[in-house]
Amino acid sequence: MLAAGARRGGEGTEDASYADLEPLVRSVGHLPLAIDQAASYLKESGSSTKELLDLYQSQEIIEVLSWENDLSRHEEKSVVTTFMPALNRISQTAPDAATLLRIFCFCDPENIPISILKQGYGALSEGGERVMPTESAANARRAVIDLFRSPIRLSKAIQEIQRLSLAVYTVEGSERTLRVHDLVQLLLRSKLIAAAEREQWLKMVICIVCKAFAGIGDHRSPRNWSRCSQFVSHIEFMGAFAAQYGLHDDNLLDANTFAAIYLGECGLYRKAASMHKQTWDRRKAVLGEQDPDTLTSMINLALTYRRQGRWKEAEELGVQVMETGKRVLGKEHPFSLTSMANLASVYCNQGRWEEAEELEVQVMETMKRVLGEEHPDTLSSMNNLAITLRSLSRDEEAISLMNRCLQLRKQVLGPNHPGTLTTMSNLASTLESQSRNEEAISLTNRCLQLRKQVLGPKHPDTLISMNSLASTLESQSRYEEAISLGNRCFKLRKQVLGPKHPDTLTSMNNLAVTLKSQNRYEEAILLMNQCLELQKQVLGPKHPHIEIASESLHEWQDREDKP
Numbered sequence: 001m002l003a004a005g006a007r008r009g010g011e012g013t014e015d016a017s018y019a020d021l022e023p024l025v026r027s028v029g030h031l032p033l034a035i036d037q038a039a040s041y042l043k044e045s046g047s048s049t050k051e052l053l054d055l056y057q058s059q060e061i062i063e064v065l066s067w068e069n070d071l072s073r074h075e076e077k078s079v080v081t082t083f084m085p086a087l088n089r090i091s092q093t094a095p096d097a098a099t100l101l102r103i104f105c106f107c108d109p110e111n112i113p114i115s116i117l118k119q120g121y122g123a124l125s126e127g128g129e130r131v132m133p134t135e136s137a138a139n140a141r142r143a144v145i146d147l148f149r150s151p152i153r154l155s156k157a158i159q160e161i162q163r164l165s166l167a168v169y170t171v172e173g174s175e176r177t178l179r180v181h182d183l184v185q186l187l188l189r190s191k192l193i194a195a196a197e198r199e200q201w202l203k204m205v206i207c208i209v210c211k212a213f214a215g216i217g218d219h220r221s222p223r224n225w226s227r228c229s230q231f232v233s234h235i236e237f238m239g240a241f242a243a244q245y246g247l248h249d250d251n252l253l254d255a256n257t258f259a260a261i262y263l264g265e266c267g268l269y270r271k272a273a274s275m276h277k278q279t280w281d282r283r284k285a286v287l288g289e290q291d292p293d294t295l296t297s298m299i300n301l302a303l304t305y306r307r308q309g310r311w312k313e314a315e316e317l318g319v320q321v322m323e324t325g326k327r328v329l330g331k332e333h334p335f336s337l338t339s340m341a342n343l344a345s346v347y348c349n350q351g352r353w354e355e356a357e358e359l360e361v362q363v364m365e366t367m368k369r370v371l372g373e374e375h376p377d378t379l380s381s382m383n384n385l386a387i388t389l390r391s392l393s394r395d396e397e398a399i400s401l402m403n404r405c406l407q408l409r410k411q412v413l414g415p416n417h418p419g420t421l422t423t424m425s426n427l428a429s430t431l432e433s434q435s436r437n438e439e440a441i442s443l444t445n446r447c448l449q450l451r452k453q454v455l456g457p458k459h460p461d462t463l464i465s466m467n468s469l470a471s472t473l474e475s476q477s478r479y480e481e482a483i484s485l486g487n488r489c490f491k492l493r494k495q496v497l498g499p500k501h502p503d504t505l506t507s508m509n510n511l512a513v514t515l516k517s518q519n520r521y522e523e524a525i526l527l528m529n530q531c532l533e534l535q536k537q538v539l540g541p542k543h544p545h546i547e548i549a550s551e552s553l554h555e556w557q558d559r560e561d562k563p
Contacts, residue, residue, distance in 0.1 A: 087191050090164065096157035098192060099143045101166065105189040105198075106205040106241055108233040109180040114158075116230060120212030121148040124204065137200040144204065199245050206238050210251040219262040222460065222496055228262040235259050239278065248286045253279050253293075257300060267501035267538065269308045276301040290328045292335065295321050299342060306342075307502070309543035311350050318343035332370050334377065337363050341381060344388070349544075353392045360385040374412050376419065379405055383423050390430045399434075402427040416454045418461060421447055425465055432472050441476075444469045458496045460503065463489055467507055474514045483518075486511040500538050505531055509549060516552075521560045528553045 260275035280297035305314035347356035432440035516524035
C-alpha cells in the first residue's frame, strides 16, 4: 500500500523500497489507518518517503495526520477525522474518561499500570496546590482526586475509553494496564488539552508518578525490582516533556536518580549512566555546578562509570567533585570525605594502590577525629583501607585492620548487621589469599549462613558469599564441591539478578575456570566464550575484565589445540 503510494508520488520502485518504507511504518506505530493515510498523502502530495518521515518526526505531524485531500472516500479518511468525533464529545459526555485520558497524555503509552496512578494520586492532596496554584489547575486537580477516590467512577471511565477504542485494556493477575497507540496519544495531547494547560497536566502526572515511585522504598533491593521496572519508561517519558517545556521539577529529578540507581543495581550500567548524566546536566543548568544536589549527581555518575570500567572518566569526575566539595563545603565535610573515598576506589580499580592508600588513610584519620572511631562511616573507611592493604600484599596489616573493624562493627552495629557481614566476608577472602584455607572456609561458611538468615537465601550479598566459598573450594582442589556450589550460585544469580548482570557473569567466569582446573577444556572454553560475549554486551568491549577473560580463553584454546 505504501509502496504503491510512493511510486504514484514520483519515487521509482528502487527509491521506494520496503527497506526505505519500514521506518515510516514504525513511526506510525503500525496503525493500519495511519499507514493508509500516509499512502494517500504520498500519492497526492508528491512527497518522497524521506520527506514524509521527516514530517512525522517533527512538530508538524498533526498537520500531516489531519491532512484533507480530494482522493477517493477510502483514501481521504485521516487519523484525525476518525478519532475527532469521539474526542469532541468525550469532555461533555464522559468527563471522567476525559480526565483519565489527559493523564495518559504524559505517561509512556505502551504500558500504563492503573496501580501507579491509584497509589500516587494522594500527592495531589498533599500540597498539590503549591505545584498547581491557578484556578484551572485546581479544578483539574480536584477532578483527578475525585476520580481515583471512587473505584466505580474509575471503572466506568476505563470502560468508556475502551468503548471508544482509544486504549487497549489488559489484566494480568492483579495488575490492570492500558495501552494507548502513539498517534492516538499525540492527538489526545493536541486536541484534548489546551496548549496553555499542557504544562500543568504534566506537573500533575509528575506529582502522581513520583509519589508512587517514592513509595516503593528501597530501590536497591531485589524484592522491589519488578515494581521499579514499571516506572522507568514513564519517568523517561515525563523527563522528555519536562525538557521540552523547560520545566525543572525536583521530584522528577529525584525519581530519575532513583530509577538510575535501580538500573545500576540490576547491572544495566549504560542506561543508568545515561539517566544519571541527564540528572547532572539538568541540575547543573538550573542549580549551578557547586550546588550539593549537583555534586551528588556527579558522584552517582562517577560511581556508575566506575562500575562500567570507564575508569578514566570516573577519575576525572571524581577529582572534580572532590575538589569542588573541599572548596565549597570544606575539607572535613562528610561529603568531601565521601568523594575522597570514592576516588580512592577508582584508583584501586586502576591498580594505583599507593595513591588509593594515601587517600584512604586521610579519610580514615579525619573521620576518626571528626566523627569518632566507632562512627559507621569511619568503620566503612577502615574496611576500605584494609582491602587496599590486601591488594598491596600487606596481608598482615590488612588482617589486623579487618579484625579491628570486625570487632567494632559487631559492637556498634551488631553481629548480624550487613556491614559486619561484609567485613567478615572480606576477612575470609584475605585469609584465603594467605593460603589459610581452613580458616577461610570456616569464616566464609559462617558468613554465608548468617547472610541466609539475615538477608535471605537469594539476596545478592548471600550469593557473594556462596561464590566466595565456591572459589575457596576450587583453590583447595575440591573441584566437585566447587562446581556444585558454583552452578547453584550461577543459577540463583540468573534468577535473581538476570542472565546479563555482572555478578552473574562473574559466576559464569568462575565456573569456567573450575571446569578448566579439572581439565574439562571443551566445557570450559564453551562457557568462557558465552561469558565473554555477554561481558562485551554488558560492560563494553574495552572493559578490563574483557581483556582478562580473553587472555584466559586464548590460553585454554592453545592448550586444547596441542596434541
